[in-house]
Amino acid sequence: MANLSLITPIEYLKGVGPQKADVIKKELLIFTIGDLLQYYPFRYIDRTKFHKIRQVHADLIGAQILGRLISLKEVGERRGKRLVAQFRDETGTMELVWFQSIPWLKKSLKIGSPYIIYGKPVEFNGAISMTHPEMELYSSAEKKVGNMTMQPVYSSTEKLKKFNLDTKGIQKLQQTALEAVYNGIEELLPAYILQKHNLIGHKEALLAIHFPQNVNELNAAIRRLKFEELFFIQLRLLRNKQLNTQKFKGHRFDKVGDRFNAFFNERLPFPLTNAQKRVIKEIRQDTNTGAQMNRLVQGDVGSGKTVVALMSMLIALDNGFQACMMAPTEILATQHYNGLKELIGEDICSIKLLTGSTPTKERRLIHQGLEDGSLDILIGTHALIEDKVKFKNIGFVVIDEQHRFGVEQRAKLWRKNVVPPHMLVMTATPIPRTLAMTLYGDLDISIIDELPAGRKPIKTVHFFENQRLRVFGFIREEVTKGRQVYIVYPLIKESEKMDLLYLEAGLEGLMREFPLPQYHISIVHGKMPVKDKDFEMQRFVKGETQIMVATTVIEVGVNVPNASVMIIENSERFGLSQLHQLRGRVGRGAEQSFCILMSGDKLSKEGRKRLDTMVRTNDGFEIAEVDLELRGPGDLSGTQQSGVLEMKIADLAKDQAILSEARSRVIEIFKEDPQLLAPQHQQLSIYLNQRAPGISWDKIS
Template sequence: MFASDLDTTIEFLKGVGPKRAEMLQKELGIFTYGQLLTYYPFRYIDRTRFYKVSELHPDLPYVQVLGRITGKETIGEKHKKRIVARLTDETGTIELVWFQSLKWVEENIMRGKVYIAFGKPAVFNGSFSISHPELETYPRPVTVTGNMTLQPVYNSTEKLKKFSLDSKGIQKLQALLIEQCLPEIKETMPAYILEKYRLAGRREALLNIHFPKDSTALQHAERRLKFEELFFIQLQLLSSKQFREMKFKGHLFSTVGERVNHFYKDILPFELTGAQKRVIKEIRIDTQRGVQMNRLVQGDVGSGKTVVALMSMLLANDNGYQACIMAPTEILARQHYHSIASLLDGKVAKVDILTGNSTKKQRTLLHQQLESGEIDILVGTHALIEDKVKFKNLGLVVIDEQHRFGVEQRAKLWRKNSIPPHILVMTATPIPRTLAMTVYGDLDVSMIDELPVGRKPIETRHLFEGQRLRMFGFMKTEIAKGRQVYVVYPLIKESEKLDLLHLEAGIEQMRYQFPLPDYQISIVHGKMPNVDKQFEMQRFIDGKTQIMVATTVIEVGVNVPNASVMIIENAERFGLSQLHQLRGRVGRGAEQSYCILMSGQKLSKEGRRRLETMVMTNNGFEISEIDLELRGPGDLAGTQQSGVLDLKLANLVKDQQILQEARNTVIEIFHEDPLLSLPENALLKRFTDKKSRGIALDKIS
């Protein structure tokens, strides 16, 4: 794909050598010329503009100030030691402060000399200062590489700076590299795509991303490189999907038999929504094509995904196959087991559960029953992937995932059968569109986008610490109506001790406000033994206690239709999707439910936006988009470790349109030329061949 020159090891680039090469490899993962070339600047500085001291204000980004050093002193001892210099022009003076590299500053920054100081101005004690400014002597030497209009800025690290590879050092290497290799850069995209979307050529784009002529050239370069990045991700995902559909046959679920019909007509206690019926139909069509199904079902909290999964599993049973459903945690697995067992009510199919805590005796029996085909539906955690677990004939796997189940893990399930089982992936909360197209781009997506009939939307309110008495009053009113209340506290590893103190204090206050014998309180937190947890939860489920105080969500993963109030303490510390998931724990019955978000008076801008979003909407799809916008894609459920999203330039929030264009283009290409055999697609064919050689076929899933 690249000219051989770009595969050259980085140490042979002039000015690098073995030591710097080792640092670039360790710190930035750059091993070759080609990798350095795609290490892009993260911003650009307009170096034509100088500010006077009197023009500075704290909202300015990075600025350049020209002035003379009129004073320099060392202040403080040991780790508080710093050097403060004064830079003066005709309108005033600012302070330049260094906390590190003091020896260098001491030796190189001279009083009385004129410098260009560059950095971000901040106000400290009423006057402006710049911490760790970049300094250049004035006038600038003629040899400065690159243009002096938009200057690239590269991310560097403390260790690299010791080897003179700060942003400037990296810029020098890029300038050398581009000079040397520019003629060798080959085009990677077919000409007809470049024409259709008016994209810049690769050579021009790489030159202008590092050293843009002007802002228009920079925009064209960014658009081209973002498109290319997203395009090849889609090409990889969709070609592996296509390959899978050609190579692997799927079980045929040709009949809708006794079990599905009996369950649907006689056992199911409620009517399915239109969306549920539509998704079940999509699954039925998928399982009659003779191709392995890989489908993602996403729906909002409480939209009835479990019933859809159960009916799909019964469909497998009707056709003589077993099914299993996997959950990420034991508590969720138990919850699935209970809800499936109670829906089936001992009829239609034999259901069992296997988790990390199952005893040896239980396991042995279970393994026998699985191999003989007695068990129709198995619920479990990751323990299901263990090699010991053998099915008689596994036809469908439902994966309920909080985190993305690794490709490897899905492949392991496959090896349980010669023909791979159909795979249905369910997500706990909706995934933003762009993420569904990238991280789950190799799956077909179904949406359950309506809530069951008779559900009243949950009313959400945000109260500050000062309004706590109102909250207690509200709890008492609801409990008097015979309802139950959840109170959830955050508990995070980093601040565990402090969080437990808050919890203790909260419980103390609860006991004072809700004294025995009139009120009973259940307490559940991660530090308790499992037996005690189960006991406390059971008391709450049976209605013996009115208030359940708990840390974090999943431990409260039980359906209690009578619980109608969810109070979230320190709500500003939870992420949006977490808040939304917690809120979904109430509103399971026919009564009006409430969610109260308690927070401190001081909120960050993002914290405020999260709480406002919760009050404004109950729609999980909207919430997921705002969550993506606030957090950026890196944080979202395990996208990093899945390795699909190693994006250098594209941004899933801002570049949705480019992503859509790229995906549509790939879909069109495969529609017209499934094997990429046309001459104009030769470049793409080379890419997919290279990729599939790198992946063992049994790992593709």
């Protein structure tokens, strides 16, 4: 055992061996002793607290009692066989029952001896009992691990339990591991950081997280390990950012020329908001440094991200470069193209659209224009990343809703020039600050947090099923005014057929209320052929239909300024970010818009909180924070694939203050010692070079 360390394979730990190691690797992805020690308990039983038998009731999660075993007998036959004990303290008597391991228990349990028992109390025929309680002989002379302390509880599985790796078995392994490697565990953080942030040592934290003596010791261990985890994530991200700034040279855009000025002075249809001006200034500064820009622009639906992207592309054109914009779907790419074409007019620059539907003849002309430099801006879908698409001099790339693209797809665009183009990534999905700092910590982040002047906030209300006639009346009023209405049904993963039934049932009711020829309805759902779906969407876009009934296949980017009402059926089934995205389909014109959340009468606590949040605020960032709190980071769009968020103990929804502390400290370190050459930073340098090469997210975003 003397030669064991954190990187020793788990099979060499005493009590494991090849077979156990195999199941531990498969079930828990634990490969080394270090991995095992990072397998933290998910809760603790406070074994310092004792109940009296008369205080015990069935609502308790668990109860610990000190008493005496007064009798033990086997009752029943065959499958009904069980072992029943009477257990007594000074306040009363209760039954303990076992259905398994009866011969062993009969041999090992001692009648008349004092025991500490722990288990879940249940009530049967008015009496309290415990099934399969933990039993520990009580000795006032000695205190063992798990006796009179905070006892850890570990997640286990049926396969692990077959190898005696239930919570007690895992606890025993942790104890063996700590005994074997404790003295060799090195401190990872510099002493001045421990002092400044009042943190306990690394090995003390590992001991206390698995075997805490009291709540204060446990809290100190949790805080230390959370800080450490978030600190090293930020260290990797900010080192990547630093390396890429040094390594990847970028085109220098050192002037603002005729095209930008012509658009700004003659074509801009409305004044820029202060937020838009700020973001354009940040992009302008980035592209004039000689290093490749990687900037994420977050802005709610309708905040004017597209105009910022266009003006940035015009700066590229003024400096002799081409630009492109990639969108995840054909309808969104077409919408961007039509919108930009309308904004630019015919004389400022040449702009084309390339999608899977582009005819071969037109495609050849586009390829030729890109290669000879006569085509300035290309808008498109995944078609942009095909090998045939070659630019003469691409200098600026915009990616819309980047989480909809895979890593390799984004990287292909990045490789379209010898010197990589500047990258502007846009998202209308507000990302909570803590998540952005972690997931996009090596990107520069800009936020457009103002809506253009004249936009009225969308009014959101929550109605129950019994208020449906009132909703029908409201639809009639809005359509009479010449407005259009969306009605969206949920996508229930378990059954697409069920979705269709929901939609069809809703449609029948609508047809009765809104008969032809006075009202025209578009229908869009996932079972339709793409051609039919596009046809129905285009009818709605052109104003040929007044009501669009759809499942959630409705495109996130469809822009219909005349649509003033969004009705979301079974809204309690949607996530918060999805509700917010759907609400953003309306409110794009100057008229007052409305979002109506329909739900059943029975709402879960979480469902009610989601709907109350939607009614209370239109702020996408506030909504994103509540969403993170309710769902956790792993469920939020695009975060699971990153690999960055595989945290062992930190929780982004709850640990914002610790994350901010850790990030600030890392920023200070790189400012004072960019190469980590100072003696106190030697351990950090070793960590980065040997254990955490990290992922270059800005390179591929």
